[in-house]
Amino acid sequence: MPLLSLQAPRPAQHSTLAALGSPAAAPVLRSHPGPLTPESPLPVHVLEGITRHEGPPPARLAAWRFLVRSGGRAVAAAETKPTPDGWAFSHFFGGPYLSSTEQALRQAEALAGVYQPRLLSVPELYMLTLWLHGDTAADPAEGQPAPTDLLVPLAPAPPGIAAHRPHRVSDLLPVLTLRLGRVTPLLDATASPAA
Incomplete structure (x- = not known):
């Protein structure tokens, strides 16, 4: 099994459980039995x-x-945000990233190697990726994408970026920076584009 199971901070878990048990839970959740x-x-x-x-x-x-x-x-996703006192429930949501995240996690299970799963958002491109971090001992709350880490763009991906295809950070980041107008100099911009 190449993906590690992560533990979210306890306040994030507790606030999510409290929100799920609330009578004011999102309408999308009330329609699901069990x-x-x-x-x-x-x-x-x-x-x-x-x-x-x-x-x-x-x-x-x-x-x-x-x-x-x-x-x-999966019928929805729940997100918690950091607060000055720790973590608090933010919102529930559905949409295409829900099934796309599940698909990317299943794909990652079939890869060789062991990874720490994370999500990496690129707001400038309206893009979300499953980030497969190679440093499995790292604190999941810290760190930067390493050149050899894998990014799996979730659908819908920006035009020209293949969803659900794993890319090394060193290959995909130059493509993203070119799209936004500048090459990141410390990465190999001559790597084959991920399209």
Whole structure:
């Protein structure tokens, strides 16, 4: 099994469970019978300012996301956000990234090697990827994408970027920076584009 199981911070787990049990839970959840369980916690990192940095742009932890399951399938996602006091529930949502995340996680299970799963958002391109971090001992709340880490763009991906195809960071990041107008100099911009 190449994906590690991650533990979200306890306040993130507790606030999500409380929100699931609330009578004000999102209407999308009320239509599903049976118990709703938050599973597959993934830290959500944001990669901003791709063209403003020399070298790889920094990633910052922005949320923890859980897949909410009912009857063996994901019916929604729950997201928690950092607060001055720790973590608090933010919102439930559905949409295409839900099934795309499940598909990417299944794909990653079939890859050789062991990875720490994360999500990496690239707001400048309206893009979300499954980030397969090779440093399995790393704190999931910290760190930057390494050149040899894998990124699996989730559908819908930006035009010209293949969804559900694993790309090395060193191959995909130059493609993204070219799209936004500048090559990141510390990565090999001559690597074959991921399209």
